[in-house]
Amino acid sequence: MSNSASAELSINTLRLLAVDAVQKANSGHPGAPLGCAPIAYTLFNGVMRHNPKNSKWVDRDRFVLSNGHASMLLYGSLYLSGYNVTLDDLKSFRQWNSRTPGHPERGDTDGVEVTTGPLGQGFGMAVGMAMAEKHLAAIYNRPGFEVVNHFTYGICGDGDLMEGVSHEAASLAGTLGLGKLIFFYDDNLISLDGPTSLSYTEDVTKRFEAYNWQVLSVPDGNDLAALSAAVEAAKKDTAHPTLIRVRTIIGYGSPRAGTNKAHGEPLGAEGVAATKKFFGFDENVSFAVPDAALKDWRTAIDRGAAVEAEWTKLFAAYKAAYPELAAEFERVQSGKLKSGWEKSLPVFAADKPQATRSAGGSILNAIADAVPELFGGAADLTSSTKTIFKPGESFHENPSGRNIFFGVREFGMSAAVNGIAAHGGLIPFGSPFFVFSDYLKPAVRLAAIMQLHSLWVFTHDSIAVGEDGPTHEPIEQLLGLRAIPHLTDLRPADANETAAAWRIALERKSPSWMALTRQDLPVIDTSKVDTYAGVSMGAYILMQADKPNPEQPDVVLIGSGSEVWQAVEAAKLLFADGIAARVVSFPSWKLFEEQSPAYQASILPKHVPTVVIEAGATVGWWKYVGSEGAVIGLDRFGASAPGPKVQAELGMTAAAVVEAAKKLLKRS
């Protein structure tokens, strides 16, 4: 190892900024920044094509710190490289409203691509970013015009690689041959509880080779030449993603070096002093940034301006040669939908019942040309979820193909969906059975935190699944997902509400999910009901029995999704008994909550007895029916039998609605 003194100074400056910031915050993780600073330096001050003065340059290399607890490594690198992150920001690490929260948060900090911290997901999102790059390159590049041409880099730790999602994502990346994905593995032999030998003895090299990755080793994480050489070798293999195993020392230079004590707590005043001494820095100075170090790091600014200028020139020439393609590229990068795209949405005739999953498949294909940025697939379930473009090539077989066969990897799929959305230029979706939203929920949460335009199309959304039984029948999933903040829920009642749901999901530019049925449902007549307007409000009056004053029905019957039809049936039965019922279709809590109190009251008038029917956990509905209302739902698991039998036995019937309504009205 023969790093230059100048490089050493730059690296040690980064290390000690992390040490000082953690110490000042009295909270954080100094171990990984101390061990990995040479990797960050190699990336930010050499390898990566990035522009600190324009962190949004579309063809920048992406960087993901999957072990997000090492956030100071990233913040320090961003500050030193010249991003819009100041030394004062580093001094307010982990404080209220700072730009340097405990874990990297997309949107809070210039240059942070994605929110990381929940282990393994950064790795999976990086896979998604590399997929996006590959797909966009296949669509937009032309000979001599490689307008999409960047790498995705990342750093991960043992925690990331123990998590199952890293396995799913790595296996998918290997299958897809993502040659422009390069991950450093901070192989420091230490986890929070002690040596990794306690719980983690697998042969990581062999494992990643099994996934069709190139695996390289750097035996000394402080050896800059070796790190750079590894990246060069990684870039040369264009057919496989590369994992670079770097043997580092956690907490390098500190008294706790090489132990789990260096992982997740401040070094303490003495430890900080000793560490500064080790690196030849003044123990009495905090947040020291030697001029020479800053100058060295900030050479990234000129390099960044040059590489972006080069690209801008290339893009101008591309625009001249391919004006339409360039305009389309600019459109998708801006996140704007094609003007008038919504005209391609189908309108379904009311005479032919169909499952909303089938309608979903028809909608997807109807809008395919108008929304070419849609890119996604299912977790080995396309014949069931219908989320496939026809005819359509698989992305695996042809990078311009829009169908992604994610395999039985719900969580890896969803992390990749988030990575694609974070990359930009595409609107990704993933699709499993609704009950298996449980497997991917951590990624939905991260999409909600980041407000990414990630979409999930869930099918088989209730006990009507039938024969597959309780493990395949959602109960608590509707409520569980609705409880996630800043996430749009959509459970359409028919094919036309499904078209509305798709429209809303695309227009909102924030994460949404829709729950679709396996079974056939009647179709709402759009000549009588504006389903788009209705769904947009979250809940709306689908039908109302005649009455002198329609604003005061005798009873309100709420349904969501397929259970709207039990409410409709019940309303008819009640009308025959002289009871005027209003039927409210309630496809989205989130959208309803966004409406004015006046609108809400117009749909659900106070002091009118209200019954809801939904084939899911009852608990959340009391907010809408009030203490005196009735909730018909399921606080038990489902059962294996034909769907209609299960629905009948578990009380998801019009008769149950009628009974509940009459009880509230004190009629027999």
Add this chain to the structure above:
Amino acid sequence: MSNSASAELSINTLRLLAVDAVQKANSGHPGAPLGCAPIAYTLFNGVMRHNPKNSKWVDRDRFVLSNGHASMLLYGSLYLSGYNVTLDDLKSFRQWNSRTPGHPERGDTDGVEVTTGPLGQGFGMAVGMAMAEKHLAAIYNRPGFEVVNHFTYGICGDGDLMEGVSHEAASLAGTLGLGKLIFFYDDNLISLDGPTSLSYTEDVTKRFEAYNWQVLSVPDGNDLAALSAAVEAAKKDTAHPTLIRVRTIIGYGSPRAGTNKAHGEPLGAEGVAATKKFFGFDENVSFAVPDAALKDWRTAIDRGAAVEAEWTKLFAAYKAAYPELAAEFERVQSGKLKSGWEKSLPVFAADKPQATRSAGGSILNAIADAVPELFGGAADLTSSTKTIFKPGESFHENPSGRNIFFGVREFGMSAAVNGIAAHGGLIPFGSPFFVFSDYLKPAVRLAAIMQLHSLWVFTHDSIAVGEDGPTHEPIEQLLGLRAIPHLTDLRPADANETAAAWRIALERKSPSWMALTRQDLPVIDTSKVDTYAGVSMGAYILMQADKPNPEQPDVVLIGSGSEVWQAVEAAKLLFADGIAARVVSFPSWKLFEEQSPAYQASILPKHVPTVVIEAGATVGWWKYVGSEGAVIGLDRFGASAPGPKVQAELGMTAAAVVEAAKKLLKRS
């Protein structure tokens, strides 16, 4: 390959029972049973030490069908082997209330060890079973008395192995050297969407070798001699788990053999006839069971009686030699807690605030000797979750050690916890940060479906986590887990409620979770409040301001967990303003729902304004506060800053409770 004609007949009988049952149900998966019948035959009629007439024999070999959609393979094998499963049961496959639901369900069917279907989890549960066997053997066996000595067998498919949980579980099993775990991998090259090459190209052999498994190959899944030889080789390697890759043909013998069309739908009348013809069976006979085949399969009964009798004799001798150990073995196998164990629970003095996670650690260690069947650990977080027995050996280093270092594998941990619970003889627990309950939720759901005695100890249960920020701060997790049916939620307000929570979790013998704090909390004085009685009721009156009629307070203030203390503080402030508040500690919705309406009304009187404060999603609480009440919670994500600052900024304060109460009471 030279299987005997007799064995062929037996195997084909099993195959066609599956074909007929799926056809009759008009629903199900014929492909895997056709391909894997020789494996099932090898296991049930040769390799396994099991007793069809006593499926609960404690030392039986365990069998897990991880690809649970192939349920007819298992049901057919159970019927043919002589378990309490009849031909009529097979004929009512997937029908209401039958003993043969769509996927295997523990409790529904004699001989079914665990509920499988959600892919990957069966694999993980089998790992847990093998862990249980190894631990119990280390504790109870004595030289010459191997009273615990069985294998755990399983079959899995590509779907299982694509799921991340299989990676976590396999890596853990390799680290733990579970030599008595033997899995067959149904390597048929076909997944639901088509050939596995679409999405699954990894080298499974190399991958499992990387996990420290022995990997064997059987190139022809119909070759019984090769299958048996592989099992023998697997048994000989006592230091590593074994994966036997078996090249099978999905839908073997049917017109759809070798295609994804054979996977998940009935073969149709013509297909069924053709398949019967292929196997030399009469096309016009359904559910045919040739006498010779039945006789061959049912030899398992005599063999089973003999192996159990041998064990019973061994156990009688063991009992004579080690009466106390034998009694203890019988006790833990029966699931009974040691009489008087609860006396070992600590009582915490009210003068010293402490975090409930710390109290949890003290409790765990205080009851360690009285509840020796407790066995568990954390997902690489013991220094944070405090869920470690001290002094205590790691199970990895010494099989009698009670501390399991699961690694950063929340889902794999939880599947293993379920497997340990399903095995019997132990009460397992797993422990991660509460926010990462998201990663393991699918296993909690399965525990709830099976009603296993699995426990989860979650710590860092709110935004008070502070600096780690939104990704580490639970919001929707409390509500999400409470919505799972048949699961006990416990969010204690202090150290003594935590002791009560542990007592209840151990006494109930069904799955529970508890959410504990990172931060210190005051401690309730048990000389004044019976916290065990209180927590047992789900919600109880913790304090009440003096008033002429204490049954009618001016206002009820509900809190759960750490927010109970904001409610207490608010009550004091309100009392100073002449308002008599009742403070209800509400640690468990499940337990409260189990109480009589009279009790519920005595705690939450109707028509008394009610305010709840909980640092979580608000949506579920309307049931308890009524339409006119107030819910102080969080319908946004958390933030990174010191915990008290985050609590204050996000309104988790006594002042907010006071304000809400006064607003309800229309006082300024």
